[in-house]
Amino acid sequence: MNDNTMVTIMGFSPLQLMFYFAALLAIVASLKVVTGKNTVHALLYLVVSLLAVAVCFYLMGAPFAAGLEVIVYAGAILVLFVFAIMMFGLSQDETINAPQTQVFTLSNISLWFGPSIIAMLLLAQLVFSIENSAIQEKLTANIIDAKQVGILLYGPYLLAVEIASFLLLAGLIAGYHFAKPEGVSIDKQDEPGRHV
Amino acid sequence: MSAIPLSHILILACTLFTIGFIGVIVRKNTLFILMSLEVMLNAVGVAFIGAGSVWQQADGQVMFILILTLAAAEVALGLALLIQMQRRFNSLDIDLLSKLKG
Amino acid sequence: MTQTLLAFLPFYPLISFLLLIGFGQRLSWHLASTLSVGAMALSAISSFIVINQLSTQVPVINVHLWEWFVLNLNANLSDVTPAKINFSFHLDGLSAVMISVVSGIGFLIHMFAAAYMKGDENFSRFMAYMNLFIVAMLILVLADNLVLLYLGWEGVGLCSFLLIGFWYKEKANVLAARKAFIVTRVGDTAMAIGLFMLFKELGHLNINDLTATAKTFWVAGDEAPYWIALLLLGGAVGKSAQLPLQTWLPDAMAGPTPVSALIHAATMVTAGVYLIARMNGIFLLAPEVMSYVAWLGAATLLLAGIAALAQNDIKRVLAYSTMSQIGYMMLSLGAGAFSAGVFHLMTHAFFKALLFLTAGAIILALHHQQNLFKMGGLLKRLPFEATLFSIGLVCLMALPGSSGFFSKEAIIAELWSSTTAGPLLWYCAIFGALLTSIYSCRLFFLAFMGRRRFEHELQPSTSQLLRISLLVLALLSVIGGVFANTLTLSLSALFPVLPSDPINEPQWLHSVAIVTPFIGIIFSWLYFADYRAVEPANANTFQDKPSVFVTFCRQGLGFDALYDLLLVKPYSMLARLNRRDIFDQLIMLNAWYVSICHDVLKSSQTGKLRWYAAAIGLMTVLLLLSLTIESFSRGAS
Numbered sequence: 001m002n003d004n005t006m007v008t009i010m011g012f013s014p015l016q017l018m019f020y021f022a023a024l025l026a027i028v029a030s031l032k033v034v035t036g037k038n039t040v041h042a043l044l045y046l047v048v049s050l051l052a053v054a055v056c057f058y059l060m061g062a063p064f065a066a067g068l069e070v071i072v073y074a075g076a077i078l079v080l081f082v083f084a085i086m087m088f089g090l091s092q093d094e095t096i097n098a099p100q101t102q103v104f105t106l107s108n109i110s111l112w113f114g115p116s117i118i119a120m121l122l123l124a125q126l127v128f129s130i131e132n133s134a135i136q137e138k139l140t141a142n143i144i145d146a147k148q149v150g151i152l153l154y155g156p157y158l159l160a161v162e163i164a165s166f167l168l169l170a171g172l173i174a175g176y177h178f179a180k181p182e183g184v185s186i187d188k189q190d191e192p193g194r195h196v
Numbered sequence: 197m198s199a200i201p202l203s204h205i206l207i208l209a210c211t212l213f214t215i216g217f218i219g220v221i222v223r224k225n226t227l228f229i230l231m232s233l234e235v236m237l238n239a240v241g242v243a244f245i246g247a248g249s250v251w252q253q254a255d256g257q258v259m260f261i262l263i264l265t266l267a268a269a270e271v272a273l274g275l276a277l278l279i280q281m282q283r284r285f286n287s288l289d290i291d292l293l294s295k296l297k298g
Numbered sequence: 299m300t301q302t303l304l305a306f307l308p309f310y311p312l313i314s315f316l317l318l319i320g321f322g323q324r325l326s327w328h329l330a331s332t333l334s335v336g337a338m339a340l341s342a343i344s345s346f347i348v349i350n351q352l353s354t355q356v357p358v359i360n361v362h363l364w365e366w367f368v369l370n371l372n373a374n375l376s377d378v379t380p381a382k383i384n385f386s387f388h389l390d391g392l393s394a395v396m397i398s399v400v401s402g403i404g405f406l407i408h409m410f411a412a413a414y415m416k417g418d419e420n421f422s423r424f425m426a427y428m429n430l431f432i433v434a435m436l437i438l439v440l441a442d443n444l445v446l447l448y449l450g451w452e453g454v455g456l457c458s459f460l461l462i463g464f465w466y467k468e469k470a471n472v473l474a475a476r477k478a479f480i481v482t483r484v485g486d487t488a489m490a491i492g493l494f495m496l497f498k499e500l501g502h503l504n505i506n507d508l509t510a511t512a513k514t515f516w517v518a519g520d521e522a523p524y525w526i527a528l529l530l531l532g533g534a535v536g537k538s539a540q541l542p543l544q545t546w547l548p549d550a551m552a553g554p555t556p557v558s559a560l561i562h563a564a565t566m567v568t569a570g571v572y573l574i575a576r577m578n579g580i581f582l583l584a585p586e587v588m589s590y591v592a593w594l595g596a597a598t599l600l601l602a603g604i605a606a607l608a609q610n611d612i613k614r615v616l617a618y619s620t621m622s623q624i625g626y627m628m629l630s631l632g633a634g635a636f637s638a639g640v641f642h643l644m645t646h647a648f649f650k651a652l653l654f655l656t657a658g659a660i661i662l663a664l665h666h667q668q669n670l671f672k673m674g675g676l677l678k679r680l681p682f683e684a685t686l687f688s689i690g691l692v693c694l695m696a697l698p699g700s701s702g703f704f705s706k707e708a709i710i711a712e713l714w715s716s717t718t719a720g721p722l723l724w725y726c727a728i729f730g731a732l733l734t735s736i737y738s739c740r741l742f743f744l745a746f747m748g749r750r751r752f753e754h755e756l757q758p759s760t761s762q763l764l765r766i767s768l769l770v771l772a773l774l775s776v777i778g779g780v781f782a783n784t785l786t787l788s789l790s791a792l793f794p795v796l797p798s799d800p801i802n803e804p805q806w807l808h809s810v811a812i813v814t815p816f817i818g819i820i821f822s823w824l825y826f827a828d829y830r831a832v833e834p835a836n837a838n839t840f841q842d843k844p845s846v847f848v849t850f851c852r853q854g855l856g857f858d859a860l861y862d863l864l865l866v867k868p869y870s871m872l873a874r875l876n877r878r879d880i881f882d883q884l885i886m887l888n889a890w891y892v893s894i895c896h897d898v899l900k901s902s903q904t905g906k907l908r909w910y911a912a913a914i915g916l917m918t919v920l921l922l923l924s925l926t927i928e929s930f931s932r933g934a935s
Contacts, residue, residue, distance in 0.1 A: 013199055015199045015200070016199060016200055016204075019200050019204070020204070023204075023208040026208070026212060027208070027211055027212065027215065030212055030215045030216065030235050031215055033215075033219065033228075033231055033232070033235060034215055034216070034218060034219030034222070034223065034228065034231075034232050034235070036228075039225075039227055039228075042228060042231055043231070046231050046234060046235070049235065049238070050234075050238060053212075053238055053241070053242060056208065056242065057242075057245050059200070060200060060205065060245055060246055060249040061249045062245045062248065062249055062256075062257055062260075064257060065241075065245050065257045065260050065261075068260070068261065068264060069241075069264075072264050072268065073234075073238070073264065073267070076268065077234070077267060077268055077271050080271055080272065080275060081227075081230075081231070081271070081275070083275075084227075084275040084278060084279065085227070087279055088278075088279070088282050088288075138199050142199075142249060142252060144248065144249060144252065144253075144254050144256075144257060148254040149254045149257045149258060149261070151254075152254045152255060152258050153258050153261065157258050157262075160258075160262055164261075164262055164265040164266070165265075167265060167266065167269045168265055168268065168269050170269065171268065171269030171270070171272040171273050172272065174272075174273050174276065175272040175273055175275070175276040176276075177276070178273070178276035178277055178279065178280050179275075179276040179279050179280070217911075217915055220908070220911050221908050221911050221912045221915065222908075224908075229908075290906070290907050290908060291906050291908070293905075293907065294904065294905030294906050295905060297903060297904055297905030297906075
């Protein structure tokens with residue numbers, strides 16, 4: 001390691017600094033997820049948190065995992081959440097906190113402002129780390145690319161992949177079954193809203 | 197040898213995990229619990245990827261992919277159950293589901 | 299041939315028992331009675347054939363069936379040969395007498411019972427139990443070792459229980475059965491302990507070698523034979539209804555009359571006598587116990603004679619007379635006159651079976667009326683039964699010429715000069731004979747003379763089976779005395795002749811003994827004049843208002859009340875005190891503790907998912923904490 005040629009700030013390399021910054025963003029966003037009152041806010045913060053973690057992955061030298069994190073987690077799974085929230089109608093607990101009529105008030109801004117700020121920071125960070133040659137040099141040194149993962153995944157871990165595929169199938173069938181509308185369902189519901 | 201020390205990565209993973217766990221036990225809204233679970237799973241993923249990159253092994257990423265599939269299945273199921281719950285109780289309060297009370 | 303016959307002896311009734319128990323409800327009366335009586339006939343015929351093979355040249359016949367099990371006295375000592383308990387039969391003079399009585403009289407009583415119980419809905423069950431009883435009794439008397447004897451001993455006890463409680467729908471019968479079972483159990487326990495001691499001391503339980511082994515181990519007056527003989531006497535006392543375990547026999551009359559005849563008069567109750575006669579080698583080594591036997595017999599015969607005087611139930615009179623006659627046998631055994639005792643056993647079996655069966659026929663004719671005060675004047679109305687009953691009574695009173703005379707006189711003659719008995723016991727026996735004749739006459743007068751006191755019309759049975767069996771028994775009772783010589787001859791090899799001193803005997807002993815029953819008859823002729831008169835002078839005679847003393851006698855001289863006070867009451871009081879069983883409570887503490895744990899743990903099951911998650915988290919924290927502390931402490935050390 002040629003540490004003496006590296007540019008260091010307060011004893012840390014730029015890569016480390018980038019990582020810590022992304023980690024901080026992830027933590028803050030996660031805190032906002034669990035403390036949030038509004039479901040949609042929380043969901044947006046969750047997206048940001050996942051993106052920040054993806055940056056961390058990238059900086060740790062796992063660009064494939066970072067890509068998956070963005071595509072599958074922030075893309076697919078979170079979209080699933082959004083669909084579900086839409087299906088609920090969100091008539092009860094969300095209307096109390098969510099903005100109602102004003103189109104452009106401060107509270108309306110806050111819905112997207114926090115997450116977008118953090119996302120912007122993440123973007124800046126990514127751009128910086130891509131531009132910075134020292135970071136790039138460091139990253140390419142210990143990168144683990146998709147090819148290695150693929151060889152491992154379809155070699156020794158083949159059985160695990162099969163099991164994971166079964167899990168997904170089970171999730172698919174169960175999700176279909178549970179989410180069916182009442183009229184189609186075989187088992188009749190008993191006294192709806194008894195506990196309300 | 198990664199540039200980032202393993203201990204720092206693990207501290208990040210633990211912090212995220214704890215935040216998620218706090219979310220699970222504090223929130224009453226089941227949707228928030230599901231989101232907190234996502235955070236927790238994510239934290240575990242961080243730990244795996246960090247360890248993999250420190251030791252220059254691809255196994256960490258394999259594990260992360262498996263966690264990813266797990267999370268996908270879990271969310272699909274969890275949200276489907278949530279929809280059922282919303283239909284039956286008109287609420288997402290997890291404490292209403294206490295029929296197993298001893 | 300002979301051995302095969304002997305081996306099969308108990309198996310005919312056993313097969314019949316199994317068939318009757320298995321298919322009883324489906325068999326008709328004809329089939330069931332043919333089966334059971336036929337099995338008994340086979341058994342009786344083969345036993346007579348076998349007995350005829352016995353002679354002075356062939357004193358014993360042994361047959362080995364199979365090895366039952368092996369007893370090890372001391373597992374640590376390899377040089378001691380383990381005692382084999384075989385399923386073997388041993389026939390000698392004594393068991394020959396017993397099997398002839400058991401199978402012969404058993405056959406006649408089965409014939410009678412087939413007619414007597416004809417209308418009963420559980421006829422086949424009754425005959426099955428009777429057959430089972432014969433099986434057990436034959437095993438008892440043929441047993442080659444004491445363990446097999448004990449098997450038969452318990453078997454007859456079981457059958458006695460089953461048959462006393464045969465009409466189990468009435469509570470009194472069930473209580474009587476239970477009482478008989480429990481009271482005899484006291485004696486059986488003593489006997490079992492005696493057998494254990496015997497085995498511990500001698501190392502084997504074979505009847506043949508027991509006397510010889512005992513003589514090499516002990517001399518007369520040792521402590522071990524004293525205790526063993528005492529314990530065996532306990533068993534004999536329980537089974538033979540002697541003082542102090544006599545209380546069950548009168549109540550046992552609750553069973554059907556053939557049962558009373560077979561079990562509680564002719565065979566089972568004499569098992570105690572058989573046991574003592576069989577174990578004479580042990581008893582002779584304990585002279586004190588011999589005199590206990592004599593005194594117990596004397597006390598029982600007096601007590602039973604007095605109690606018999608006050609009874610108003612015909613069967614209870616006979617039951618007390620049975621006790622009293624067995625008392626004579628015990629007295630004889632105690633005096634060392636074994637063959638006289640066994641002879642009396644045989645003749646008593648004849649005439650007491652006759653008495654019971656005739657009484658049964660009379661009871662049947664009177665629509666199950668057993669009260670003597672509700673009979674009267676039966677001599678003319680039931681001449682056949684009355685004649686046979688008088689024959690039985692004559693034998694019981696031991697009037698000269700009857701079978702009872704020979705056996706009872708043989709006993710009384712031995713008493714005076716015996717070393718273990720003596721003149722005092724002779725007086726007791728004579729007084730007992732007097733009592734016997736008095737209660738016999740009272741019974742006869744009440745039942746057969748005087749005026750008619752029953753309401754319903756007589757309904758005598760016309761069954762030929764019944765009449766034939768009664769006639770054969772009557773014949774045996776009359777001529778039973780002729781067996782005396784054969785019997786003494788065949789038994790002489792078995793029993794040692796005890797030294798006696800006939801010089802001291804006064805000349806008048808025999809004449810007194812012969813005259814005594816006649817004195818009794820004359821006395822009762824005068825004293826019970828009211829009972830036999832057609833027009834009694836005192837009209838209140840038959841009013842059943844007994845005085846205190848008569849009631850006391852009627853209840854068996856208060857033994858029942860005494861035992862109730864001494865044993866039953868304290869026991870039930872203890873049971874009442876400990877109703878909430880203290881050990882149960884101790885055990886229930888566990889349940890209480892578990893239930894408290896349940897309550898505590900139940901409160902943790904809130905049904906709230908978040909609590910469960912929090913608990914998992916808390917436990918993880920604690921686990922990690924303990925691991926950390928451990929690693930720290932390991933680092934420090």
